[in-house]
Amino acid sequence: MAPALAQILAAGERARDRAAQPRGELRVSLPMNFGRLYVMPHLGEFLARHPGIELDVQFDDRFVDLIGEGFDCAIRIGALADSRLIARRIAQTRRILVAAPQYLARRGAPTAPAQLSEHDCLHYTLFRGNASWEFHGRGEPLRIPVRGRLRANYGAPLVDAALRGEGILQTATFAVAQELAAGRLVEVLPDWSLLPIGIHAVYPGREYRPRKVEAFVAFLEQVVGAPAVWDRLLQGTAGTDAGAAGPAPAA
Structure with a gap:
């Protein structure tokens, strides 16, 4: 097929896709x-809005190969590395240290990062540098080696362990907002900062974005909102308007 004809046909396909309702199978990681x-509780509403879409949702904390594994879209938390993808920021989340009140009553609350070496720390192994925690905001970054006998590559069981009083956990605010709001967990060393984490929707860098991907990303922005729903919970504020973060190349 001549290149000019191929371009004309591709342009026609893009125009039809934009004019049509979102449809087809949507594979999401x-x-x-x-x-x-934050996503599964709302997918029924998404499917009701878009009856032409079928969802195939895969749960995995690793960064899947979207192109090689045939995904249309993924949500990624943390640094982005794949330059073949387009990234659209959905939200940002703080990293904090948390523990149960009963743990702090038993072991005492650390008042400086160096005291973490005296505590049982719970390790999420997919955080980079999980054997030492890096604090910012007071001059040069401060890296503190931490110890602990419980490690996992899934955050929810570590939150459960923290709730049982088994140690201090470094986690994202989205993962513990309800527990913090209810007082079941409390923030440790709140005057010290850890680097925040970006939450992005990523998709292959094609010439155009299929309507089904566009619809899903827009829906996620609405669900998360700006400020993010977990920040509103912790601040005690209301509001559901979504932010309008534009697409950018994944760094």
Whole structure:
């Protein structure tokens, strides 16, 4: 087929896709805890809005190969590396340290990062540098080696362990907002900062974005909102308007 004819046919396909309702199978990769808490409860509403879409949702905290594994879209939490993908920021989440009140009553609350070496720390193994925790905001970054006998590659069981009083956990605010709001967990070292984490929707860098992907990303922006739903819960504020973060190349 001549290149000019191929371009004309491709342009016609894009125009038909934009004019039509979103349709077809949509394969999505979701981080396990984020997907469980903030995406799955709303997918019935998404499907009701878009009766032409069929969803295939895969839960995995690893960064899947979207192109090689045939995914249309993924939610990624953390640094982005694949330059073949387009990224659209959905939200940002703080990283914090949390523990149960009964743990702090038994072991005492640390008042400085160096005291973490005296505590049982719970390790989420997919965080980079989980053997030492890096604090910011007071001059040069401060890296503190931490110890602990419980490690896992899934965040929800570590939150459960923290709730049982088994140690101090470094986690994202989205993962523990309800527990913090209810007082079942409390923030540790709140005057010290850890680097925040970006939450992005990523999709293959095609010339155009299929309507089904566009619809899903827009729906996620609405569900999460701006400020993000977990921040509103912790701040005690209301509001559901979504932010309008534009697409950018994945770094």
